[in-house]
Each structure stands twice: as C-alpha cells, then as structure tokens.
Amino acid sequence: MRVVRDDEVSLQRKFEDVFAVQIRDIDRIISQHFETLSNELSETARQVEDHPVDIRALLRESPQVRQIIILDHTGTVLHPDPTTELNLNEREFLHEAQELIRDRDLIHAWRADSDYDQRRQAATTGKTETAPNHPPRASEGWHVWYWGRGIHLIYWQRRVDGNVVGLLVERGRWMADLIAALPETVNQKHDKIPAASTSRFRLVDSMGDSVYEWGEYEPPEESSPLVDSAVSAPLASWRLQAVVPENLIAVQSSGIVFQLVTGIVAATVALSVLATFFWREYSREVRQASQRVSFVNQVSHELKTPLTNIRMYADLLADDLDNPDGHAGDKASDRLRVIVSESQRLSRLISNVLTFGRQQREALVLRYREVSVDELVQRVVKQFAPTLERLAITTELTLDASQTVSLDDDVVEQILVNLISNVEKYAADGGLLKISTSRTATSVTIIVADAGPGIPIAMQHAVFKPFIRVSSRLEDPAGTGIGLSIARDLARLHGGELRMTDSAKGASFCVELRASEEDRKS
Secondary structure (H helix, E strand, C coil): CHHHHHHHHHHHHHHHHHHHHHHHHHHHHHHHHHHHHHHHHHHHCCCCCCCCCHHHHHHHHCCEEEEEEECCCCCCCEEECCCCCHHHHHHHHHHHCHHHHHHHHHHHHHHHHHHHHHHHHHHHCCCCCCCCCCCCHHHHHHHHEEEEEEEEEEEECCCCCCEEEEEHHHHHHHHHHHHHHHHCCCCCCCCCCCCHHHHHHEEECCCCCCCEEEEECCEEEEEEEEEEEEEECCCCEEEEECCCCCCCHHHHHHHHHHHHHHHHHHHCHHHHHHHHHHHHHHHHHHHHHHHHHHHHHHHHHHHHHHHHHHHHHHHHHHHHHCCCCHHHHHHHHHHHHHHHHHHHHHHHHHHHHHHHHHHCCCCCCCCCEEEEEHHHHHHHHHHHHHHHCCCCCEEECCCCCCCCCCCCHHHHHHHHHHHHHHHHHHHHHHHHEEEEEECCCCEEEEEEEEEECCCCHHCCHHHCCCCCCCCCCCCCCCCCCCCHHHHHHHHHHHHEEEEEECCCCCEEEEEECCCCHHHHCC
C-alpha cells in the first residue's frame, strides 16, 4: 500500500530527527565536560615554571596530568631536557613521544592557530598580508596524540615568550571522568518514539571499538546505527551512534495502519471502553517491566563508575610503586584514599541491592543489639568524610541520644547511608549536611537535612516508591531509585517511620524508631 510506504518514509525521517537531537544533546555534554577540563588545565599550565624541580612538584599536585613538556619556538625540548639527569617517568615519556617531538606537532598546532587569526584579521581589515615580524599571540588548545593503546590528549598553551607548554592528561583519568559525565539511561523526549527499550547509544573510539554504551536495547553484533555522528573536538575521531532494531519502523508503520482500521471498526461505546481497559492494563505491565529493566541498567552503571575508579587508581598506584621518584609515598596515600572511598561506595550500593532483593523474596529479620545512636551517626558520617570534604559539604552534628537502646545497628546504618548518599548526589551544591538526634522514653528520632534544591511538593510522596526519581535529565546524577523506599521500609520494620518534614531550604527527612522491644510490639 502506498500509505504504508509513505508512513515508513515519514517515520524513518522522524526517527532520525529525534535521535539526532539526542545525539547532539550528548555531544553537548561531552563538549561541556572538556571545556571544564580545559579551564582547569589552563590554570595548571600557567603555573608551570621552567625549573625541573618546580615542574615535578606541580606534577605531584596534579593527579590528572601525567607529564609536562616544554618546547621553544623551533621545537627544541626544554623539559624534560634529554641532556640532563631525568627520572624514570621522564625518560619513558621522551621515548614514547619521539615521533611527537620529531614532527613538531605541538609547534604546528599553535602556528596554525596563529595563522588562522592573522588571516581572519586580514579579511576583516582588507589587508592581504600581515607584518612578517609580528609575533603571534599567546594561544592554547587540545592536541590529539595517537600512541600505544590509542588516543592520548595533550593540552597545550603557548606563552608570550614563544615557548609551548604541553600537559599530557592521564588517559585512564580523563576516560573515567568522561564516562561518569555521560547518561546511564536513554532520555525519551518525544511521544512518537517508542520506549527506551528500543534504542541503544554508543560512544565509539577511532578504532571502531565501543567505549561506553547505554540504553536497554541489546543489538546484535554488526548492527548498523540509525544515526552516526562525529564527536566534537578534541575527540573528533570518535563517534556517537544511536542503534534501533531494523524492523522497528515497519512495526510502527503497521501499528499506524492497525489504528486506522481499529478506528473504523470501533464504532460502539462498549468496544471503546473495553479497548481502554486493556490498554491501561497493558501499559501498567509495560511500565513495571520497563522499571525493572531500567533498575538493572542503573545498578550496572552505578557499579561501573566506582569499579572504573578503583581499577584506574590501582593501576596508578602500581605505577607509583614500580617507578618511585622520591614522592611515591604521598601519591600512594592519595591513591589508596580514593580506592577505599570508592570501595565503600560500591559496598553501599551492593548492600542496597541485596536488601531490596530480600524484600522482594521474604521478610527481613531484625537482630537487636544495645547501640548508642550518636556513636552510630558519627561512624557513618566518618565513612563519608572523604567524599564530603571533596564536595566542600560542611557537616553539622547536634547529637542528644548517647544512651544505648535496643536496635538493629546494621539496619539503622543502612537508613543513614541512604539519606546521606542522597545529599552527596543531589544536594552537594548546598554545601551543608545537618544531622540531629534526640530521644524520649519510647522513641529515638534522627533528622537528616541539607541545603540543596529540595524536592517539589508534588513529588514528596512519590519519592518513597521504588524506581521513582525526581528528575531523569541527562545531566542528573545516576541513581537506582530504591534508596528512600528501602530506608522507609526499614524504619517501619523497627516500628517507626521515615517521612519528609517542612524545611525552609533543601530537603529534611525525619527517622523515628521505637526505643524498646516492648514498645515495638505494642
């Protein structure tokens, strides 16, 4: 039928347009990420001194920078100077960068930048040439270097004296940070496009290998993408792809024809009501299935981020121990702190998933002990101390429940961990975490509050349901949507309750627990 063919062509274009918009949104996230990184590295480059001792000290303070190179305007290496005594890392870098230095790639980069500015100035003023002795302006940018495992990034900055400073960024670090900035699910923005289960997004490197993928559709090998677009600089050799099932458009087109026929046949009110009933039931089942699949994807993404960081810093720690330069101890301590912090984060996530699974299968059993709630709060906050310090979140504790009570301390700790994790993820901009405790003859109360953006009134009840998140924008932090649900169920298991309380700014959660086993039974 001609109408079917026209529908297929129209749907094909509509699909391409909608997925192209999502690809551009993702590319914008990547561009913003590297713009932020450029600003950080630009400041680091301005701090580079000419003396090797100062450069090595700066490297120790900049974990994202692997090595620093300085060239004069002719391309001669000023640092690491091969005619002087070098440490092992500097010798290895000079060996790896022989082709980069020999071909004067960094010199060509700033000269091309300068030539472009001069041509643009000539076009603006109407002049055909510029003064030959006019020195080019100071400039900076990215240079892509292919060596060993693949792409490496060098951020270069040309000084007014003509020397070029290059910062080789740690490959594992910038790749892990980039993956953490990318979304963990597909963001559906168009009511004509089917659910996220019918799409898959890929970030593909210059060798055609997938660096990161997200979306619930599992395409067969060698699937051709519906949309394939180059990533913005400095990853211009990488590509973003959107993959959908080959028969998706035909299925959707058939659905349109079916709707036309159904519209003619469905002339009676009874049939319309029946169709509505079945559609609602079907939609409910699809939503539930989609939530479960989305939960698995979100858990996978959250597991991947700390695992990536643990693996990366373990590799860096191994390099530090294999190539000591006199400051390996300081670096090793920093690496270990990150590994411990990410391991704790991983443990918290696994604990949530296991608790949620037990809730689905069977009732949880409490194990009571005599516990000081104040000491328990201090212990949990100490676990988050490195992350809170990194995010510049100030912690204020007002504790008034030091006497021991009979509680399951593991369960209460999990409630606190979930509440503080939400502050870390969603309210870090507020810069404040407040925890207070109090006790009466029959109950213990714990209040966890922040100064973040808060939760809209319309969502305050829904956030306690499994898989519900306040926002699903691409730039939002990853989350499984089960933390508050688990925390409230555990509080109720203790004969208490978890609820939101009024707060002038941010979000405030109040945990109430029965203070004695006899009261819990009443």
